[in-house]
Amino acid sequence: MRSIVLSAPGWPGHRAGQHVDVRLTAEDGYQAQRSYSVASPPGEPMLTLTVERLDDGEVSPYLVDELRVGDELELRGPIGGYFVWEAELGGPLMLIAGGSGVVPLRAILRHRAQIGSAVPARLLYSARSPAELIYREELERDGALDAGVAVWFTLTREQPADWSGYGRRVDDELLREVAWPADARPLVYLCGPNGFVEAVADRLVRLGHDAARIRIERFGASG
């Protein structure tokens, strides 16, 4: 994973949860484009993209391994009008992240903090190992310092010795402990790899959550 901070003069602004299309052009004119969620909330002077390196990817290895300070990238955006949160949408907020799916949810939490929103928010963040947790300290601080935010981690493959979080895949019992009950009618933002999202969405609907209040962004394994 690598966070790339970009100055984007003329950037029209964005809403928390949106993404950008990045386009790379080789010397012979060959181009490749991929989408990346914006990790920074609206209103910051620089745009942050947090990119996961996919071994068989075409664009992410370039962004993570090769890109240097001073390089230029072509961006298009912001893209996406549905997987966004702003104050008028209300809550309570249930943010559920699998792996790098935490990126747009982090933007939502930062935006919520920035505007001083009192909408209660809960984040459940599932990753395979501690090394894969992004923004860990920041999210732990959010949970500790903001009375309106609660954060839970679950590590599904490998937990450190002193781990006090969950250590298994998200199941109904975990959701009952952590997620808002269905009758709280939370606005759910669910993001991550397809298998994770499909399984969690299905559980939420069967636990009684309104499918229309579950917004999903799936990160297909596109590189």
Place this chain on the structure above:
Amino acid sequence: MAPITRGFRGRRPEADAARVPPGQYVTHDFPVLAAGPTPHTPLADWSFELRGELDAPRSWSWQEFAALPTETITVDIHCVTKWSKLDTVWEGVSLDVLLEGVGTPARYVTAFSDGGYTTNLPLADLRGGRAWIALRYGGEPLEPEHGGPARLLVPHLYFWKSAKWVRGIELALEDRPGFWERYGYHDYGDPWREQRYQGD
């Protein structure tokens, strides 16, 4: 000409480049994308409707629909999120069969689905052997994640137009933006003209 990205070499497509629209890359997966959870409508409750601006609304139960003649087709599909998948094999009922004998002044349609998804297209794009209601993919019944039991299949447009969990077609005189179109995606969506977003 776009600015050259220092140090980027890229990976040239192994497939015939002429089959890959601008800005796309070929995948061998079948990625799943959706705005919300996968619906699971029981077949006993399923129906497909033609409604709106037409002489007489038509409706088929699952049993009636499954008795319609189908075709097996092999097509390339192109998702607006940049992946393309070549030589996908589907079996479905042609929209030409469903629209046969339908009298309508409509020029546009909205395909509507379980879960509330909609997408708009010109009626002409559903005709002439260019659109199907697909029931099978890769020789198997269409899985719920990929839109089963039935999805619209319109491979000449970006794949968000191929509405999953489709329950019918509403015919209209005017073009009304559907779900993604209202969120900024293109009303038509021709991958060869790279019509991804409004204004493209």
